[in-house]
Amino acid sequence: MDAALRDLLDLLDLEQIDRDIFRGRSPDEGWQRVYGGQVIGQALVAASRTVSEPERLTHSLHGYFLRPGDTTIPILYDVDRIRDGKSFSTRRVVAIQRGKAIFSMAASFHDAEEGLSHQFGRPAAPPPEQCITEQALIEEYIEHYPDAAEIYGKRARPIEMRYVDPMRDHAPEPMPPEQHVWIRTVDSMPDDPRLNQCLLAYASDMTLIDTSYRPHAVNWRDQNFQVASLDHAMWFHRPVRTDEWLLYHQDSPFSGGARGFSRGTFFDQSGQLIASCAQEGLIRLHS
Numbered sequence: 001m002d003a004a005l006r007d008l009l010d011l012l013d014l015e016q017i018d019r020d021i022f023r024g025r026s027p028d029e030g031w032q033r034v035y036g037g038q039v040i041g042q043a044l045v046a047a048s049r050t051v052s053e054p055e056r057l058t059h060s061l062h063g064y065f066l067r068p069g070d071t072t073i074p075i076l077y078d079v080d081r082i083r084d085g086k087s088f089s090t091r092r093v094v095a096i097q098r099g100k101a102i103f104s105m106a107a108s109f110h111d112a113e114e115g116l117s118h119q120f121g122r123p124a125a126p127p128p129e130q131c132i133t134e135q136a137l138i139e140e141y142i143e144h145y146p147d148a149a150e151i152y153g154k155r156a157r158p159i160e161m162r163y164v165d166p167m168r169d170h171a172p173e174p175m176p177p178e179q180h181v182w183i184r185t186v187d188s189m190p191d192d193p194r195l196n197q198c199l200l201a202y203a204s205d206m207t208l209i210d211t212s213y214r215p216h217a218v219n220w221r222d223q224n225f226q227v228a229s230l231d232h233a234m235w236f237h238r239p240v241r242t243d244e245w246l247l248y249h250q251d252s253p254f255s256g257g258a259r260g261f262s263r264g265t266f267f268d269q270s271g272q273l274i275a276s277c278a279q280e281g282l283i284r285l286h287s
Helices: 003-012 036-048 134-144 146-154 193-204 209-216
Strands: 015-018 021-024 056-065 075-084 088-097 100-111 159-163 178-185 225-236 246-256 259-268 273-285
Touching: 003 036, 003 193, 021 036, 036 056, 036 075, 036 088, 036 100, 036 193, 036 225, 056 193, 134 146, 134 159, 178 209, 193 225, 193 246, 193 259, 193 273, 209 225, 209 246, 209 259, 209 273
Parallel strands: none
Antiparallel strands: 015 021, 021 075, 056 100, 056 225, 075 088, 088 100, 159 178, 178 246, 225 273, 246 259, 259 273
């Protein structure tokens, strides 16, 4: 397996230190705070491990980012088994550092059932092979900001990303509050539906907040610009394989009051809707 993907799966493989308490760590990649998708993914791993029925998969999660996470110390995940019913299980997870909550999440699990079915169609987008790679965008960015090379050089890339309509971060211009990104893991994933869900949750936070400030031509490195995820919700509609290309369609219906609201939908290459998510983030400009 690719080393970067193996490291990510190790990151999601929490240490169980009590019946419902798990410990996670953060990678040393030079970031000042823990990446939000990491906390979502690890919290979902912790919750999943307390649901004994293997066929009972996550169908939704709702989380709040409460404090910035410190990358230099472990994160404890405390799971509360709220309810186990005939077809649903509900869990609450609190992520803790230095005795304080940094993230809280509720997650619901559901047995697979047949039922009424419909979905929106997949948005039109060129195939991933025709789209610009994340590596090309990084090289372009470093060309204008050489000091960013150290951070980007240390950052592992277990998830491949291809951008249909990228924003040039080194010289942003106003763009519609919508974007499309193809994503998949850089190597094959295990046939574990829960692990694939947790990895998709990890990836869902990567570009979502960016969509809310695309119309405003803001460079995220601007010292006057403060950006952070405030909450995150996700719904899983079908089982997912994250080692196959998924189109991540994102839009932002509103920004204001120093907050931006974004929505996302994941489609596979056959056009099936796999998952949906929504997020509000802090996008504050200081005078």
